[in-house]
Amino acid sequence: MSPWVYLSIAIAFEVAGTLLLKASNGFEKMALGMAAIACYSVCFWFFAPALKAIPAGVAYAVWAGIGIVCVAVLSFALFEQRLSWLQMALISLIVIGAVGLNLTTDIHAAKPETIETL
Secondary structure (H helix, E strand, C coil): CCHHHHHHHHHHHHHHHHHHHHHCCCCCCHHHHHHHHHHHHHHHHHHHHHHHHCCHHHHHHHHHHHHHHHHHHHHHHHHCCCCCHHHHHHHHHHHHHHHHHHHCCCCCCCCCCCHHHC
């Protein structure tokens, strides 16, 4: 499976975990809080193989950028949370940076790093 597919799945579970955490209302709704923890666990399970081929900084920037946009849009739809124009503009800058990193990264040239090489 492509490292970008792994990253996409990780992002989807991270977004789901964040929304479930919000819905748990600070773990007052324990089942939703536990579901959030499960989603975060699955997220990292898929994020790890993505990091084998995608540089960590790029993978994390793309993950965070897409996650921020998805959570912002879904929070508006599900929780009626609104953002100001300035907040939306600043989120756009994050997305532009994530897309730029993605477009300028050759994952085939990246060498897998191990603890020994760090």
